[in-house]
Amino acid sequence: MRRQITGFSNPTVKFLRSLRDKKHRKEAGKFLAEGLRLLTDARESGFVPEVLVMAERRDPHPLIDALERDVIAGGGEVIETSDDILAKITGKDNPQAVAGVFSEFNTKLSVIDRSSAKIWLVAQALRDPGNLGTMLRTGDAVGAGGLILIDDCADPFSVEAVRASMGAVFTQKVAQAKWDDFLPWLRAGEGQLVAASLRDAVPYRGAPYAAPCFVLVGNESRGLPEDYELACDLRVTMPMRGRADSLNAAVAGAVLAYEVLAALD
Amino acid sequence: MRRQITGFSNPTVKFLRSLRDKKHRKEAGKFLAEGLRLLTDARESGFVPEVLVMAERRDPHPLIDALERDVIAGGGEVIETSDDILAKITGKDNPQAVAGVFSEFNTKLSVIDRSSAKIWLVAQALRDPGNLGTMLRTGDAVGAGGLILIDDCADPFSVEAVRASMGAVFTQKVAQAKWDDFLPWLRAGEGQLVAASLRDAVPYRGAPYAAPCFVLVGNESRGLPEDYELACDLRVTMPMRGRADSLNAAVAGAVLAYEVLAALD
Numbered sequence: 001m002r003r004q005i006t007g008f009s010n011p012t013v014k015f016l017r018s019l020r021d022k023k024h025r026k027e028a029g030k031f032l033a034e035g036l037r038l039l040t041d042a043r044e045s046g047f048v049p050e051v052l053v054m055a056e057r058r059d060p061h062p063l064i065d066a067l068e069r070d071v072i073a074g075g076g077e078v079i080e081t082s083d084d085i086l087a088k089i090t091g092k093d094n095p096q097a098v099a100g101v102f103s104e105f106n107t108k109l110s111v112i113d114r115s116s117a118k119i120w121l122v123a124q125a126l127r128d129p130g131n132l133g134t135m136l137r138t139g140d141a142v143g144a145g146g147l148i149l150i151d152d153c154a155d156p157f158s159v160e161a162v163r164a165s166m167g168a169v170f171t172q173k174v175a176q177a178k179w180d181d182f183l184p185w186l187r188a189g190e191g192q193l194v195a196a197s198l199r200d201a202v203p204y205r206g207a208p209y210a211a212p213c214f215v216l217v218g219n220e221s222r223g224l225p226e227d228y229e230l231a232c233d234l235r236v237t238m239p240m241r242g243r244a245d246s247l248n249a250a251v252a253g254a255v256l257a258y259e260v261l262a263a264l265d
Numbered sequence: 266m267r268r269q270i271t272g273f274s275n276p277t278v279k280f281l282r283s284l285r286d287k288k289h290r291k292e293a294g295k296f297l298a299e300g301l302r303l304l305t306d307a308r309e310s311g312f313v314p315e316v317l318v319m320a321e322r323r324d325p326h327p328l329i330d331a332l333e334r335d336v337i338a339g340g341g342e343v344i345e346t347s348d349d350i351l352a353k354i355t356g357k358d359n360p361q362a363v364a365g366v367f368s369e370f371n372t373k374l375s376v377i378d379r380s381s382a383k384i385w386l387v388a389q390a391l392r393d394p395g396n397l398g399t400m401l402r403t404g405d406a407v408g409a410g411g412l413i414l415i416d417d418c419a420d421p422f423s424v425e426a427v428r429a430s431m432g433a434v435f436t437q438k439v440a441q442a443k444w445d446d447f448l449p450w451l452r453a454g455e456g457q458l459v460a461a462s463l464r465d466a467v468p469y470r471g472a473p474y475a476a477p478c479f480v481l482v483g484n485e486s487r488g489l490p491e492d493y494e495l496a497c498d499l500r501v502t503m504p505m506r507g508r509a510d511s512l513n514a515a516v517a518g519a520v521l522a523y524e525v526l527a528a529l530d
Contacts, residue, residue: 041508130395134513143506164513171508205527239526241408243306243436248399248429251519254512258520261504262470 001072004056005081008088012079016053016089016101022155029104031157032089033169035096039067041167042102048074049100053089056080058097067098091159104157107176109148109185117145118211118264121253122193124150124179124228125219132156133164134250135217139172140165142257146173148214150182183231186214194260195224196252197235198245204236204256209263217253266337267319270346273353277344281318281354281366287420294369296422297354298434300361301328306432307367308332313339314365318354321345323362332363356424369422372441374413374450382410383476383529386518387458389444389493390484394419398429399515400482404437405430407519407526411438413479415447448496451479459525460489461517462500463510469501469521474528482518 005013018024019032030050033039039049040063052071054064068078086095105111114120121139126132132154136147147156154161156174165172177185186193194209195216216232218224223246229235238247238255247255270278283289284297295315298304304314305328317336319329333343351360370376379385386404391397397412397419404412412421419426421439430437442450451458459474460481481497483489488511494500503512503520512520 045508134516137509137513138516140507140509141503141505141512143504166509166511168507168509238406238523239408239530240406241526242405242433243310244402244405244431244433246431247406247519248402248515250513251399251403251516254516254520255523258503261506265504 002078002080005079005085008085013085013089016051019101020091020159022158025104025155025157030101031104031162032099032101032159033162034090034099034159036061036063036098038162038167039098039100042100042170043067043070045170047102047170048076049102050076051079051101052076053079053081053086053099055083055086055095055097057083064098105174107174109175109177109181111173112146112148112175114189114191114212117143118213119144119257119260120146120148120212120214121257122148122150122214122216123153123249123253124216124224126153126217126249127220129154129158129160130164131220131248131250133161135253136165136168136172138250138254138257140168142261144172144257146175148182149174149176150179179228192234193232194234194236194256195229195232196238196256197224197229198237199229199235201235201237204238204259207234207236209260211264213260213264215253215257215260217249220249267343267345270344270350273350278350278354284366285356285424287423290369290420290422295366296369296427297364297366297424298427299355299364299424301326301363303427303432304332304363304365307365307435308335310435312367312435314341314367316342316344316366318344318346318351318364320348320351320360320362322348329363370439372439374440374442374446376438377411377413377440379454379456379477382408383478384409384522384525385411385413385477385479386522387413387415387479387481388418388514388518389415389481389489391418391482391514392485394423394425395429396485396513396515397421398426400518401430401433401437403515403519403522405433407522409437409522411440413447414439414441415444444493457499458497459499459501459521460494460497461503461521462489462494463502464494464500466500466502469503469524472499472501474499474525476529478525478529480518480522480525482514485514
């Protein structure tokens with residue numbers, strides 16, 4: 001059954017809109033994902049939204065029908081509303097025809113089964129949600145197991161991160177930990193920690209990568225703290241032929257992850 | 266000599282603020298770059314702002330002094346103003362202490378001297394200014410000559426693109442062209458056009474790259490049009506081990522560009 005919502009001040013609209021805000025996401029333990037492609041990726045990965053919001057004026061699509069069926073079968077709620085209200089919920093002028101609400105995933109380190117993948121991505125103090133989502137997307141592409149967020153990172157459940165992940169937020173494990181908890185966890189099992197670094201580093205091509213390989217990138221402006229770099233098992237350096245001494249964090253992680261993939265394949 | 270500006274309605278403030286808008290940038294032929302690091306990169310690359318705006322309440326810094334000296338020596342204008350007004354100009358809540366106005370560069374294809382670099386990046390209908398700036402930054406890192414923007418791309422002189430380029434907008438050549446002008450230009454000289462593709466493609470590692478190599482990436486959602494792909498000399502494919510069939514455009518360009526760099530080095 002579909003519920004029609006026509007008023008901006010409807011409490012459900014207010015709730016959905018509040019999920020753009022981190023504080024409210026954490027209170028509710030919910031997040032928002034938009035677009036048929038993303039919601040279909042989620043569904044095919046086994047995640048059906050608890051609330052499905054659809055634009056009244058949408059083009060019919062069999063994947064929307066499939067989504068609606070699954071939401072209802074799962075005991076979820078289906079809401080139809082205007083483009084204007086959908087725009088208000090998603091914060092986009094031209095909103096997608098559908099959006100869905102999901103429960104945030106458990107992000108404790110214990111969700112990481114290191115033996116399940118050869119590559120894991122690790123980001124320290126990554127502040128840009130777009131970079132974070134891009135790293136999830138890259139992780140999916142290289143067959144990584146997931147992304148471990150160290151210290152104070154952007155929220156992986158923000159609309160921007162979910163959007164940039166292109167669905168990988170539903171396929172990659174995500175863990176959040178302080179460095180002082182991550183390092184003992186890492187050292188309690190197998191795992192090689194690798195960072196791109198200018199300090200006492202070997203060329204990134206042909207470096208002795210070993211699985212499970214944890215590829216660590218640092219904060220967008222400050223890079224990695226020195227003691228974090230020194231705690232790594234392997235420091236590698238990428239050619240820097242121009243004026244700059246660093247790459248975009250998500251780019252550095254991707255170039256390195258593809259190199260690790262080629263080495264471990 | 267420094268000029269103090271205290272009013273939000275000052276015409277210079279209005280002009281500077283208008284440069285956040287593409288239409289006004291094109292009318293004025295000017296763009297805005299912010300931050301001491303970026304302005305120092307620009308200065309060391311031979312570009313001194315025509316107008317330098319400084320926060321009244323800034324920490325003294327020898328690089329700011331050097332910048333101010335060069336601006337005055339070049340006949341430019343130095344303006345001191347409040348944090349609030351600087352925030353209004355740059356559109357950031359926590360503005361950097363300095364910002365500068367530059368003349369937009371010539372972006373005709375004729376600025377590209379293909380023999381001056383082994384790698385050139387090419388983007389088609391790239392809509393995200395952050396991706397565009399990131400490609401400039403990557404181009405700097407791999408020693409590319411510049412970035413050629415095909416069809417309707419984001420503006421390389423937008424505040425977001427300039428910011429994401431981390432100064433590479435001052436070191437990389439930028440050209441803008443329609444595909445129908447680019448392709449004859451390319452074919453009038455040496456040059457291998459390479460695209461990441463799923464169509465009739467060879468593995469990207471060990472592919473027969475040749476200099477000057479033009480690395481082409483497509484639009485964020487639609488990828489490259491089929492006829493553009495078919496016009497390429499080489500189509501390469503990157504491993505996609507997960508659910509997704511593509512990478513972020515700037516990431517794909519970077520992974521490919523680093524592979525080309527390793528092959529041609």
